[in-house]
Amino acid sequence: MASGATDMEPSKSVTKMAEAFLEKAEAGQLVIGVVGLGYVGLPLAEAYARQNTRVIGYDISEKRAEQLNNGHSGMLHIDDSRVQSMLDAKLFKATAKAEDLKDADAILIAVPTPLDIHHQPDLSYVVDTCKILSQNLRRGQLIVLESTTYPGTTDEVMKPELEKSGLKAGIDFALAYSPEREDPGNPDFETATIPKVVGADSADGRLMAQAAYNIIVETVMVSNTRTAEATKLVENIYRWINIAAVNEMKMIFEKIDIDIWEVIDAAKTKPFGFHAFYPGPGVGGHCIRIDPYYLSYKAREYGLSTQFIELAGEINTNMPRHIIGRLLQELSRREKKALAASKILLCGLAYKKDIDDMRESPSLELIQLLKEQGADVSFYDPMIAEVPETREHIELAGMKSITWNEANLREFDAAVIATAHSRVNYKELCENVPLILDTRNATKDNFEEFKSKIVKA
């Protein structure tokens, strides 16, 4: 595939390591290892398999490896048939044995990079992976980190750990960073159609990484790993801050009876200089809610603060409280009811539409706050049957989605639409529940007849 590289053309003095790797790539014989077979790792493996490239998928979880080898994706937005066809073509095998990665020429790492309880980067998964890899590293391999992280991680954290193998980065093996831009559930884009930013700290690393990624996608080469790491943070911080800005504007417009959704729809007709962001009940997911704080952490190392990030954080993390405040107000004004005497349905647990991922979802915070207010809370999500164990809301684990039917819906005094899944029948919701707080504009079109019971919040 074509490369977006412009200013980093192949160096004339290609080392033997790079030469051997490039020859294999040219012959279509590279074997790819993917470490971490989750939301990012699985589609990445699939993108290679689709290009007839053999993939060894390693996951620390034996259960996960077994699930995949049995043809189950474990994710609703990825059909099992997609896993089955990689298996049938004998282009993919999942394993929980790290030594199997020895056969891979390039190893791409997509393990979690969450925050710890003190809101600091938790790189333990990356470090653990490097420890495992360093025991199995062989000369000539390319190792690429794809997990989101702060600038300096590849060079300062990964490299020393991998070099404990006795092999030297840039000489015996190549090291690179390429941020993952996967957007699960987005029907318009997939791994193979999202250009990939790639950086390495040696000429060999750049050449090898470019060759490995060009099998599946267009690459955008940058001069080093730090630049590639920073690129991902810039992308996500841009979203974090802009979402906070529209959330703030929404709270102001509410007071002056202006519909922020209508305003954004009008504003986005401007053909330049405006990009639409939408308000919501808070920000969730394993990326936008977490990644900005990776930069805050790094900035502190230099005695600098990240005021935009912190301010956006204040606004975004306060949104669930704002929604509950609106609900409390509307329930008492319209229904003459206190929250503590009400049955509330939270509609949508996932952090965004049409996926089954509820990591860091504001819906969990909403349920928690409603419970604290004494409300009787249930949730419905067509894609999530039960709340799993989570870092911040362990006490909600095991809570089950209600069954969707008219009789069950009629039990509720109010519903909060927190995620606008396409497959939810919002008309039926409006027909059966007296008060609807819509935080996602899910009731935008053809809901005139229910206007009196819908509050956009």
Ligand SMILES: NC(=O)c1ccc[n+]([C@@H]2O[C@H](COP(=O)([O-])OP(=O)(O)OC[C@H]3O[C@@H](n4cnc5c(N)ncnc54)[C@H](O)[C@@H]3O)[C@@H](O)[C@H]2O)c1
């Ligand atoms: N999910 C997204 O939409 C998305 C988008 C862009 C970037 N990212 C980034 O990609 C990275 C991975 O995220 P994800 O959503 O795929 O996570 P995930 O939790 O879905 O998957 C991670 C997988 O890694 C496995 N794992 C954990 N430690 C391991 C180890 N030491 N060795 C091997 N496997 C291990 C887990 O068992 C799990 O299957 C994160 O840094 C995330 O920020 C995610």
